[in-house]
Amino acid sequence: MLDLKFIRDNVEAVKANIQNRFMDADADLVVELYGKYNESLSKLEDLRAQRNDNASKMKGKLSPEERNSLIEQGKELKSQIAELESETTDLKSKLSSEASKIPNMAHPDAPIGKEDKENFQIKVCGTVPTFNFKPLDHVQLGEKLDLIEFERATKVSGSKFYFLKNQAAILELALTRYAIDILMKKGFKVSITPDIAKVDILEGIGFNPRGEESNIYSIEGTDMCLVGTAEITLGGYHAKEIIDLSNGPIFMAGISHCFRREAGAAGQYSKGIYRVHQFTKIEMFVYCKPEESDSIHEQLREIEEEIFNGLEVPFRVVDTCTGDLGSPAYRKYDLEAWMPGRGENGDWGEITSTSNCTDYQARRLGVRYKDDEGKTVICHTLNGTAIAISRALIAIMENNQQEDGSIKIPSILVPYTGFDVIK
Numbered sequence: 001m002l003d004l005k006f007i008r009d010n011v012e013a014v015k016a017n018i019q020n021r022f023m024d025a026d027a028d029l030v031v032e033l034y035g036k037y038n039e040s041l042s043k044l045e046d047l048r049a050q051r052n053d054n055a056s057k058m059k060g061k062l063s064p065e066e067r068n069s070l071i072e073q074g075k076e077l078k079s080q081i082a083e084l085e086s087e088t089t090d091l092k093s094k095l096s097s098e099a100s101k102i103p104n105m106a107h108p109d110a111p112i113g114k115e116d117k118e119n120f121q122i123k124v125c126g127t128v129p130t131f132n133f134k135p136l137d138h139v140q141l142g143e144k145l146d147l148i149e150f151e152r153a154t155k156v157s158g159s160k161f162y163f164l165k166n167q168a169a170i171l172e173l174a175l176t177r178y179a180i181d182i183l184m185k186k187g188f189k190v191s192i193t194p195d196i197a198k199v200d201i202l203e204g205i206g207f208n209p210r211g212e213e214s215n216i217y218s219i220e221g222t223d224m225c226l227v228g229t230a231e232i233t234l235g236g237y238h239a240k241e242i243i244d245l246s247n248g249p250i251f252m253a254g255i256s257h258c259f260r261r262e263a264g265a266a267g268q269y270s271k272g273i274y275r276v277h278q279f280t281k282i283e284m285f286v287y288c289k290p291e292e293s294d295s296i297h298e299q300l301r302e303i304e305e306e307i308f309n310g311l312e313v314p315f316r317v318v319d320t321c322t323g324d325l326g327s328p329a330y331r332k333y334d335l336e337a338w339m340p341g342r343g344e345n346g347d348w349g350e351i352t353s354t355s356n357c358t359d360y361q362a363r364r365l366g367v368r369y370k371d372d373e374g375k376t377v378i379c380h381t382l383n384g385t386a387i388a389i390s391r392a393l394i395a396i397m398e399n400n401q402q403e404d405g406s407i408k409i410p411s412i413l414v415p416y417t418g419f420d421v422i423k
Contacts, residue, residue, distance in 0.1 A: 137341025230254030354384030
């Protein structure tokens with residue numbers, strides 16, 4: 001969440017940011033509750049001081065009348081403190097609830113807009129393919145080449161699940177190792193993360209684990225949820241810790257399954273394996289000092305570009321508009337691959353994103369570090385998709401299909417797969 005003093009001192013800018021993000025939050029109410037909470041806390045501290053003074057006087061030489069008077073004062077102070085403690089706790093809870101609804105401030109250069117169609121295109125990499133035949137989409141290719149099974153997956157698990165089969169299964173493993181090899185060379189520490197996290201960790205990262213519009217699967221009877229991304233588990237790794245950034249930022253990479261309900265996704269493109277309830281993803285996560293996060297954000301974007309340039313997938317880079325940032329992100333870049341089977345004539349589809357979340361997540365999770373002067377400071381966090389396997393598969397299958405119905409494997413993956421074509 002944002003610093004409460006920042007909200008109080010910059011309330012008009014915060015309100016404008018909420019409006020630009022098309023979110024429902026009340027900055028004025030937060031300022032009001034913050035004032036009441038501080039006032040209540042000040043009164044509480046004053047009463048506690050009076051109680052301590054009363055207890056100190058009780059240790060001295062007193063007449064029976066003086067002692068009885070102090071005892072009565074002590075009883076009254078105890079009652080007042082208990083009442084004010086309850087009031088202060090209630091104010092703190094309301095303040096925390098309302099403040100958590102306020103999104104991070106957006107980067108001054110982030111385009112203002114409500115939907116992804118208002119994102120700003122920065123550049124295009126690679127060449128969109130032209131075919132002398134009608135290209136198939138990945139669903140058709142998957143069925144013809146026995147790579148993806150939807151019908152039996154629906155029988156076993158329900159809609160929006162799939163079996164990945166034969167060479168496609170090998171291709172998932174190849175993509176995973178390919179991405180991990182790149183990340184390890186760049187100094188990322190790799191882990192396979194849990195697929196389950198506690199509710200307080202999800203809330204700290206900025207995910208809403210409850211409600212009809214939540215995208216998260218909750219585990220009934222527990223305070224646990226299935227994770228929608230390893231951003232959650234990697235972000236929770238150092239929760240409530242003072243970390244050491246004296247040797248530079250902490251670069252982490254996590255391999256996990258991702259589970260998403262896709263609530264509220266009606267009307268969004270969701271054909272085949274583009275929008276599903278479970279997929280594998282390799283996520284990048286960084287803890288750093290505030291002055292480092294802007295440049296690291298550019299580094300994460302460059303890594304994503306390197307990965308997909310290596311796969312010879314045509315893509316474009318977009319600067320995400322304010323309405324599509326989500327609460328935690330200060331700025332976000334998306335990579336969108338060309339997908340020939342999307343729509344009538346092909347279209348761009350998101351394959352990765354990378355976000356600078358500044359101190360928004362770290363403040364909620366209590367992740368801090370000691371600066372050069374020994375002062376405890378809240379760090380910055382960043383995240384980025386190295387590869388979301390299902391969407392990478394779509395881009396590879398559709399862009400590399402050939403007239404005879406086969407799919408050519410990107411040359412960089414051949415050492416990982418052991419084959420150069422799927423027939």
